[in-house]
Amino acid sequence: MATLPLIMSPKAFNELPAHDDILLVAVVQQSVFNVNHISGSVLVEPDELMSGVKPAIGKLPSKDRLDALFSKIGLSSDKHVIVYDDEGGGWAGRLIWTLDIIGHQNYSYLDGGLSAWLKMAYPLSNTKTDKSMPEPTNFSASIREELLVSKDEVLASIEDAESIVWDARAIEEFNGTKVTALRNGHIPGAANLNWLGLQDRENGLRLKALPELQQQLNELGISKDKKVITHCQTHHRSGLSYLVGKALGYDIKAYDGSWSEWGNDPAVPVEK
Secondary structure: OOOOOOEEOHHHHHOOOOOOOEEEEEEOOHHHHHHOEOOOOEEEOHHHHOOOOOOOOOOOOOHHHHHHHHHHOOOOOOOEEEEEOOOOOHHHHHHHHHHHHOOOOOEEEEOOHHHHHHHOOOOOEOOOOOOOOOOOOOOOOOOOHHHEOOHHHHHHHOOOOOEEEEEOOOHHHHOOOOOOOOOOOEOOOOEEOOHHHHEEOOOOOEEOOHHHHHHHHHHOOOOOOOEEEEEOOOOOOHHHHHHHHHHOOOEEEEOOOHHHHHOOOOOOOOEO
16 A cells, blocks of 8 residues: 555545555544444544543543553554544544554544535445444554653743744633633743634635645744644644644644643643
């Protein structure tokens, strides 16, 4: 199979011949999957990608949970994962980040996911018509600790001129007028570009053109010469900002503790 691009259009995927080494993953709720999914998809529910431990519920799950999840869906080193969701890339990007953490770098994002697929009027299946089930594997994750960003590392980045924090939350969260934690506002020096600003709302939630996104980021000081750390509230929405950073060739990592950890810690600095 030819090398597949990181960002794959619905048209390109629809025309792709069937391959045993492709693993198509829908990161949606079970209720959504039951009604609409692309034929041959396996389901990963969003909560399966998060630890769920308060306050920082978005942190990476344990190795045991990751092993169980990826074994269940049939992941192996020879599989190329093609992932989509129903919201324009947040959860899909979260899965791609997780694959990076475990060292599996054969993946693509189906641009726009279910929204774009529906807009193109391509066929969909449901659990009554699609009886395909993944062949389980015995997957063992190797956690790449160097790709995980701790609160202390974010704190150190504030004083580092070569680093910048990309806050992918809404402006109301960034400026502290919306209450989402004990303390509200943003990490000092962070730049804000809402994850929704990365999507083309008139084009089935596909990503905006990469040169346009590059210009937006440059204007905010989020440039390719910086080490970028992205976050949101639980590293769900920043799954998309992480994916865009990857597509643009950035040196980007994600802070999975995100605001649910930072905003609930009285010892760290907060700006409004």
